[in-house]
Structures are given as C-alpha cells and as structure tokens.
Amino acid sequence: MPSLLRTEAEERASLVDVRSYDIALDLTKGDELFGSATTIRFGCTTPHASTFVELRPQEVHSITLNGNPIDVSDVKDGRLWLDHLEADNELVVDATMAYVRDGEGMHRAIDPQDGQAYLYGSPASSTAGKIYACFEQPDLKAPYNVRVKAPQEWAVIANGAAREAADGWRTFETTRPIATYFFTVCAGPFAVQQAEHDGIPLGIYVRATLADQLAEQADEIFTVTQQGFDYYHRVYGIRYPWGKYDQVFVPEFNMGAMENPGCVTLRDEFVFQGHASRAEHLLRATVIIHEMAHMWFGDLVTMQWWDDLWLNESFAEFLAQQGTAEATEFSEAWVDFSAIRKNWGYAADRAPSTHPIAGTPAPDANSALENLDGITYPKGASALRQLAAYIGEDVFLSGVRKYLQTHEFGNASLQDFLYAMSEASGQNIEDWAQAWLLTPGTDVLEISTDGDRVVINRSTPEQFPAQRPHVTDIAAYRHGVQVARADVRIDSDRTEVHGLKLGQAPNLLLPNESDRTWAIVALDETTQAKLPDELPHIEDATVRGVVWSSLLNGLALGTVNPALLLDTFEAAWPVEDVDPLLEAVATMTTGLLPGRFLTVAHTPAALDRLAATGIRVFEAAAASDSRRLTAARLVVATSADIQLLREWLAGRGLPAFLTDDDQFRWSVIGRLASLGAMEIAEIEDWRTKDPSVSGVLRSLSARTRIPSEETKAWAWSQLTEANDNPSSHELGAVARSFFGATEQEITRPYVERFFTELPKLSSKLGDMVLHLLAADGYPTTVVEESTVELAERALHGDLPAGVRRSFVDATSRLREQLRSQERFG
The missing domain is CATH 1.10.390.10 (Neutral Protease Domain 2)
Known part of the structure; x- marks a missing residue:
C-alpha cells in the first residue's frame, strides 16, 4: 500500500476542507469482520478537481459521491479516487473491514483467561483507512459523529460521550475537530470504575479478568488523573476541551499509550497484576500525565x-x-x-x-x-x-x-x-x-583544571557542528559532601568557571550536576577510579543519576571500563535510597554488561557478583517492599543458584507479598529455563495454572529461553512461520528472548537467518510491529565481526524502512560493544 507523500498531503490540503465525519461501525458481524459506513462532508476550492480518500476494506458494498454511484472497483491500493468535485461534497462509503492482530487498525484481542473478545481502534499515522474512509493526514481535522452496534452486554467507549442507545446502536456526542489518527472506538465486556473531577466525568476501563486489580488500583489512578487536570488547568490557563475523560487499558497494545481525545488508550500492563515497585507506579503516573498533556499539545493544537x-x-x-x-x-x-x-x-x-x-x-x-x-x-x-x-x-x-x-x-x-x-x-x-532543534548530536562536557582555574570543555560531533548554549551548573564533591558549586552558562567550546572556590582538590568535579541540560558528562580516568568510594556517600539523587549516566554512556563511547561499572555497582547500588534510581541502574547494568560489553567468558562471574549484590539488599532488615522487590528481580535475572531459585519458585524464603505473585513467579521460571533447569512440560504446567494474557506471553518467553537446539528451532518457527494473523505481543515475547547472553553456540546459526528471514514477515505484519521485532530481536549478544558482516550484507538488500533503521542502529551498538571488548578485554 502506498504511504501518503507529503507533497500529496499539501496538494490535498490546498484543495479540501473537511467539515464532518459520520461513522457507523457494526461490531456484531463475527470474529473476523466488521461493518463500516462513513459519510464525509467536505468542501473543494477548485470545481471539477480530483482527489482521493484512504480506504483499505475487505469488501466495498457501495460508494456514492454527491448522490452519484462510484464503481467499487475504483478502490485500489488503499485509495478511492474522487473526480468532478463540487464546492460542497458528500461522500458515502459502505464497506466491510477486517480486524487486525498487529495493532494497526481495529485490533481484536482474545483474553485467554475467559475467552472474551476486546476491540479497539488504533489508526497510528497511516492505518485509519482500515477502519473507515477518510482523508488521512493531520491537518484535515473535522468533528466526528459516531454510532456503534455492539452486543448489549459490552461497554462501548469513543472520543465523544455516550448519548443514547436504541436498536442495538450506541450514539456518541459530536466531537470537536480532531485529526484522523486520534479517532478510536473501544468495545468489549470491560469492567469500569467511574468518578468526576472539576466537572469532568472520569472513567477507567479494563478487561473483565482485571476487574479486581482495577478496584484495588483505581483510587491511585484517579488521584493522579485529578492532580494532572489541576496542574494543566493552572499551567495552560485553558480548560480541558474534550468533555469526558476515559482511560481504557487495552490488551496487546503496541505503544505505551495513545492520546485519543476523550478516550485515551493504554497498554493494560499498567494495571498491575502482581506486586509493583515504586518505579512502576511512577512510570504509570508519568504516562497518565504525559497522555493528558497531549489533550492540549497534539489534540487541541x-x-x-x-x-x-x-x-x-x-x-x-x-x-x-x-x-x-x-x-x-x-x-x-x-x-x-x-x-x-x-x-x-x-x-x-x-x-x-x-x-x-x-x-x-x-x-x-x-x-x-x-x-x-x-x-x-x-x-x-x-x-x-x-x-x-x-x-x-x-x-x-x-x-x-x-x-x-x-x-x-x-x-x-x-x-x-x-x-x-x-x-x-x-x-x-x-x-x-x-x-x-534543527541540528542533531549531543555535546560532551569535560573538565580541565589548573590549580583553582576550572574550564568546562564542550565538544560537538564533527559531522554535526553546532554552537549550543547550555544554562547549567558545576559542583565539587569530597567524601560525598558538596564543597563548591557555581551556575554557569556555556557559550563556547572552552568556558572558564568563575566563582567556584575549590580549595583542596575534590574527588569529583561534575558539570551539569543538576542535570538541567542535554549533554554527556565525560569523567577522566582518575575521577572514575574514585567513584566506587565517592558515589555511595553523595546525598543528592540527581547528582547520583548524572554520575550513573556518565558511566553508562561511557561504555558506549569506549571511555569506561565495564569492570569499573561493575565495581561501582557493587559499592553504590546497595545504599541507593531512591527506588526508581535503584531499579533503573539495575535494569541498565544487567542489560548492558552480560554478554554485551562483557565477553561471554567474563559474563558468568559478573552475573554472580550482580546476584550477590542483589542478595545484600534483599536480605537487609530495613528494606521496604519496593526495594526488596527490585533486589529480588535483580537476583532472579542474574543468579545461577538453581536451589535458591527453586525455593523461591515454591514460595519459600520470600516475603509474604511475593509468595503468590504470578508475575514474580514467571520471572523465576524464565531464569530457570535459561539455565536449562526447567523442562517444557513444567513450563506448560505453570501456564495451565496461570491462563492469563501474561501467563501465555511469559510461558512463550520461558520456553524460548531454554538453551537447546530443539527449543530454539521451535521458537524460530513460532517467529517466522506464524499464521496469517499472529499476535504482535506473542511474536515480541519470542523475539526478545531468543538470543541469550551465553548460549551463542546454539543461537549463532540463527544470526544469518535473522537478517534474511525476518524482513520477509512484512507480508504479514504492519510496519510498526516489524520495526519493533527487528529492534528487540537483534542478536546483540553475538558480539562478533561475523554478525556485523551479516548485518551489512542485509543492508545492501531491499528492506522495509523500519527494519532497515533497526538494523542500522543495532549494528552501530554492536560495534560499540566490539570496540569495548577489544579495548578492555
């Protein structure tokens, strides 16, 4: 299907003024198809001109333009051409559309726990035509009138507020003008919690099997939502313009969330099914506030x-x-x-x-x-x-x-x-x-000193020269205590800092210590060597975050030895007292070191050290539930102690809040599987005990992680020989778990197949899903020149744009790992 060109959009926008959409969706036609009847009223600036609408139907029943029939065979390659336009036009399209499983169109998901179906519209940037006929570009906004036919027992949620129900049809209030990619309808046997704040009706919807979890978490979600409205009303000085505000947590969602006016869709993993850390609660709150910001930035303008x-x-x-x-x-x-x-x-x-x-x-x-x-x-x-x-x-x-x-x-x-x-x-x-805004690249800030004279050196990528001013600061630390600080404005490549009285030489001299600007801080080797002793004593969490960022980015830049990161982690991580930072550092360290910046030979010992550090925090008497959860997850991700993992799988040796936590249990199962200590039959037994969406996905992941030729062959067939309507989340679970940190001898034969077979899935999968699979499944743990060579060979071929970008970027990261291993061993 051709993608809309910018030149085409500009030409169409100069010609067309869209005045309204009337959309009727019939969701009672079975498991594969739904009815879509659309009436578009629009003006045309040039009499007798021609243009087109996007339409990607399963079947077209009838089309009329200004009362005149159009041959349904005129719909080709996702476009319906319209000729002989008048000053005022009315297009009526009656079609049957197909549900999708890749999240690009009207998605239909089945909850395996109770077999119930859930539907939601997800038009993205170029798939609204799979749901209704439209002028699919962001600058042709219009009001929407929507009717939906659905089973009586279903909830139906749309951009506008529900107005009335008659003869099986639900009618919704006319919206204010919105772009085509914001249109949505969600339908299914959703459970709901409702409230009101400042005159705004609020709703939270989840699939029926999450009703109990929603009941427990609704107060927190409503509180954050209400606080967000108060904040934005104060900041913007413009009241929320979209009437009611529903948040629908939907299954199998490709993105984190989508800012549809009046009907925000979010992935239902944000309704926690197990015990959640403070970092996860923070992430959910941030996503809620983020999508609410879009009601003004994106939706209003x-x-x-x-x-x-x-x-x-x-x-x-x-x-x-x-x-x-x-x-x-x-x-x-x-x-x-x-x-x-x-x-x-x-x-x-x-x-x-x-x-x-x-x-x-x-x-x-x-x-x-x-x-x-x-x-x-x-x-x-x-x-x-x-x-x-x-x-x-x-x-x-x-x-x-x-x-x-x-x-x-x-x-x-x-x-x-x-x-x-x-x-x-x-x-x-x-x-x-x-x-x-208009020049790529990140500046690097370094410090040079000569006695009391301190200079901040700013370097810019050679291929993207720029003179970026930085309004920031610099501070000096000795034994964790800030001994000097100064605000600074950087306007040149060398900026001498005034007003910073150092006295005795500090252990850490840190530019951008409040993290106000966008720049990587490069620390010299002498300062780096002091970090395992210095970082645990620094009280300011923002400063600690900047230091961790310097270390993690230094891996990629080849200026930080992975062994130093591991030493610093052992020293500073156990005393980190901000839970989201605790979790972030653990996640990034375990994601970057084993089998990536550390060689396969060095990985087992590093994993043992990470696991031992996690045990120290887990066993600390004063640790909060959130800290113990984060520590336990670190242990599960890194430990090779099969006896300990088996004890935890049985619920022994765990705090009460984790003993019956299915999500934590699946993490243990996945780790045992990757160690070769869990058979397929046992994984399937656990899946039978947990038939939820999460149980299905995590069982796929665990089975994929088993380090045997037979299971890898099975997993590869699941990824590349899927049926014509695969679940994007199931494919993702396999792709993310396939190339492990240590089993290269088993997975190496699949590296070439990854580059040659994955792009062929473009005939079955949407662009977004294929882009994600190419990024998430890339064999970054096979850190060998041969992997780079295979990637470069693939890049000489014909690849979908999203796959090409994923391959290019992931190959660049692989080269960073190779350089680090060559330098530091």
Whole structure:
C-alpha cells in the first residue's frame, strides 16, 4: 500500500476542507469482520478537481459521491479516487473491514483467561483507512459523529460521550475537530470504575479478568488523573476541551499509550497484576500525565505534518516529568528521567539514524513512526527545559499559552511555535532553535583544571557542528559532601568557571550536576577510579543519576571500563535510597554488561557478583517492599543458584507479598529455563495454572529461553512461520528472548537467518510491529565481526524502512560493544 507523500498531503490540503465525519461501525458481524459506513462532508476550492480518500476494506458494498454511484472497483491500493468535485461534497462509503492482530487498525484481542473478545481502534499515522474512509493526514481535522452496534452486554467507549442507545446502536456526542489518527472506538465486556473531577466525568476501563486489580488500583489512578487536570488547568490557563475523560487499558497494545481525545488508550500492563515497585507506579503516573498533556499539545493544537511530531511528543514528555514531579507524590520524576529516559535519548542521538528534534524530513506518513524515538521524546523535552532556562520560565509559559490560544482546534508548525516564543520573550531565538532543534548530536562536557582555574570543555560531533548554549551548573564533591558549586552558562567550546572556590582538590568535579541540560558528562580516568568510594556517600539523587549516566554512556563511547561499572555497582547500588534510581541502574547494568560489553567468558562471574549484590539488599532488615522487590528481580535475572531459585519458585524464603505473585513467579521460571533447569512440560504446567494474557506471553518467553537446539528451532518457527494473523505481543515475547547472553553456540546459526528471514514477515505484519521485532530481536549478544558482516550484507538488500533503521542502529551498538571488548578485554 502506498504511504501518503507529503507533497500529496499539501496538494490535498490546498484543495479540501473537511467539515464532518459520520461513522457507523457494526461490531456484531463475527470474529473476523466488521461493518463500516462513513459519510464525509467536505468542501473543494477548485470545481471539477480530483482527489482521493484512504480506504483499505475487505469488501466495498457501495460508494456514492454527491448522490452519484462510484464503481467499487475504483478502490485500489488503499485509495478511492474522487473526480468532478463540487464546492460542497458528500461522500458515502459502505464497506466491510477486517480486524487486525498487529495493532494497526481495529485490533481484536482474545483474553485467554475467559475467552472474551476486546476491540479497539488504533489508526497510528497511516492505518485509519482500515477502519473507515477518510482523508488521512493531520491537518484535515473535522468533528466526528459516531454510532456503534455492539452486543448489549459490552461497554462501548469513543472520543465523544455516550448519548443514547436504541436498536442495538450506541450514539456518541459530536466531537470537536480532531485529526484522523486520534479517532478510536473501544468495545468489549470491560469492567469500569467511574468518578468526576472539576466537572469532568472520569472513567477507567479494563478487561473483565482485571476487574479486581482495577478496584484495588483505581483510587491511585484517579488521584493522579485529578492532580494532572489541576496542574494543566493552572499551567495552560485553558480548560480541558474534550468533555469526558476515559482511560481504557487495552490488551496487546503496541505503544505505551495513545492520546485519543476523550478516550485515551493504554497498554493494560499498567494495571498491575502482581506486586509493583515504586518505579512502576511512577512510570504509570508519568504516562497518565504525559497522555493528558497531549489533550492540549497534539489534540487541541495539532502538527501541520509529521516533521513536527516533536510539537506533540517533546512537550508531552517535558510536561509529564514536570507535572508528575510538582503535582503528584512522585517528586523524583526528574531523577527517573535522568537515569532512564535521557540515556535512551543519548543512545538514539549517537546512532546513525540520529536526526534533529524538529524539522526531520518526513517525506511520507509511514516515515513518521521511525522518529518516535529517544530524540523526539527525552532530547526534545530536555531542549524545552533548556529553553525555559534560557528565556526564563515565566516567559516560556507565557509563550506556551499564546501558542495554544492562537492555534486551538487547528494546526501549527515549528515556525508558529518559534514566533510565539520570540513574541513572549522579545528575543530572536532563531539561532537557539537552529542549534538545539534543527541540528542533531549531543555535546560532551569535560573538565580541565589548573590549580583553582576550572574550564568546562564542550565538544560537538564533527559531522554535526553546532554552537549550543547550555544554562547549567558545576559542583565539587569530597567524601560525598558538596564543597563548591557555581551556575554557569556555556557559550563556547572552552568556558572558564568563575566563582567556584575549590580549595583542596575534590574527588569529583561534575558539570551539569543538576542535570538541567542535554549533554554527556565525560569523567577522566582518575575521577572514575574514585567513584566506587565517592558515589555511595553523595546525598543528592540527581547528582547520583548524572554520575550513573556518565558511566553508562561511557561504555558506549569506549571511555569506561565495564569492570569499573561493575565495581561501582557493587559499592553504590546497595545504599541507593531512591527506588526508581535503584531499579533503573539495575535494569541498565544487567542489560548492558552480560554478554554485551562483557565477553561471554567474563559474563558468568559478573552475573554472580550482580546476584550477590542483589542478595545484600534483599536480605537487609530495613528494606521496604519496593526495594526488596527490585533486589529480588535483580537476583532472579542474574543468579545461577538453581536451589535458591527453586525455593523461591515454591514460595519459600520470600516475603509474604511475593509468595503468590504470578508475575514474580514467571520471572523465576524464565531464569530457570535459561539455565536449562526447567523442562517444557513444567513450563506448560505453570501456564495451565496461570491462563492469563501474561501467563501465555511469559510461558512463550520461558520456553524460548531454554538453551537447546530443539527449543530454539521451535521458537524460530513460532517467529517466522506464524499464521496469517499472529499476535504482535506473542511474536515480541519470542523475539526478545531468543538470543541469550551465553548460549551463542546454539543461537549463532540463527544470526544469518535473522537478517534474511525476518524482513520477509512484512507480508504479514504492519510496519510498526516489524520495526519493533527487528529492534528487540537483534542478536546483540553475538558480539562478533561475523554478525556485523551479516548485518551489512542485509543492508545492501531491499528492506522495509523500519527494519532497515533497526538494523542500522543495532549494528552501530554492536560495534560499540566490539570496540569495548577489544579495548578492555
């Protein structure tokens, strides 16, 4: 199917004025198909002109334009061409559509626990035509009138509030103008909790088998939601414009969440089925606040075209951290952002696919999805944080309000945003925007000293020269105590710091100690060597986060020995007292070291040290439940002690809150499987005991992890020989678990097959799913030149765009691992 070109979108936007959609969906036609009847009313600026709508049906029954029939065979390659347009037009399309399993269209999922079906619309950037006939581009917004026919016992949720029900049909209130990719309908036997805040009706929906968990967690979700509304009403000065606010936690969702006005969809893993750490509660709160930010940035004011996707996501990311930190109990949100989100962004910005925050070429609609990455999200958020520091937070906020008020219910571009900021600040910020928003790359900050003279050296990637100003700070530490600090503005490659009185030489001299800017801090080897002794004593969690970030990025840059990271982890991790930082560091360390930056030969000993460190925290008498959970997860991910794992599987030696926790139990099962200490039959027995969605996915993962030729052959067939309608989540469970940290002798024969067979799945899977499988399944643990050679050979072939990008970036990371292993052994 052709992807909409930007040139086509611009031509169509100059021709067409969409006035309304009337959509009727019949969800009672069986397990595979649904009815879709659409009436579009639109104006045309040029009499007798031609244009097209997107339509990807299973079957078309009838089409009329201004009362005149159109041959249904005119629908080709996902487009219906319309000729002889008038000043006022009415297009009526009656079609049958197919449900999807890859999350790109009207997704239909079956809960294996009770066999019930759940449906939700997920149009993404280019699949709304699988649900209804439409002009599928972000700048052709229109009001929607929606009717849905569904079983009487089902809940049906749409963008507008429910108005009436008659003859099996539910009718919903007319929406304000929205873009096509925000349209959704969710339907199924959902359980619901309802409330109201500040005149806004609130609803939370989950599949029926999660009703008990929702009842336990609804108060927290509602509280965060209410705090978010109060925060945004105060910040924006514009009331929430979409009537009611429903949050629907749906199964098999490809993304974290989607900001459909009035009907936000979120992956249902956010309704916790086992005991959750504080970091997981923080993540859920941040996602809720993030999607709510979109009600203004993205929904109220929508980008003109996909090259300004950052106007949606960077703002939502920035405001989600700030709103969560200021308005909810999770005041450590920015620390978590520093430790997790920014490191994701730094990795994206040094990858071959790096791109500017704004103005990234998006020649077609599908290419927009490729840039939903760590640059659009955390780097963009960091740039906005810098802009607020650069022009002043009050001025920044004034500009934001002006921007929203000027373009509400319409569309805007980068230039519209810059105009609002310049008008509010009285400054020309074009140079700032050129350096920060329109030039890729991350600056590296290093310190040089000569007695009391301290200089911050700023280096910029050679291929992307820029003069990025940084409003930041620097601080000195000795035995964990801050002995000096100064604010600093970096405007050149060498900035001498004034007002920083060091006295005795510090153990740690740290630029960007409050993490206000976007830059990697490079510490010299002498300072690095002191970190195992110094880091455990530093009281400021933000500073600790910056240090951890320096170490983790130093692995990729080849400036930090993996052995030093392991030494620092053993010394500092057990005394970390901010739970999200505790979990983030454990997750990243175990994700980067074993079988990646550490050789296969060094991996078992490193895993033993990580597991022993986890045991120290787990057995600490004063540890909270959240800390013990994080520590137990670390032990399970790294321990080779089969006896201990078997005891934990049986519920022995665990705190009461974990003894019957299915999610934790599956982690133990997965680890035993990877050690070759769990047979397929036992895994299947546990799956029978836990028939939930999570049980099915985790059993697939555990079985895939068994280090035997037979199970790897079975898993590969599950991935590459799937039927015509596979579940994207089941495929993902297999892909993420296939290439382990130590079983290269078994998995090496599949490396070439990964590069040759995975791209062929494009005939069965949507672009987003295939892109994720290529990224998540990449054999980064087979750290050999032969893997690079196979990847480069594949890149010379014809690959789907998303797969190509995944291969390019993952191969770059693999080269980083190879360089590190060559340097440090």
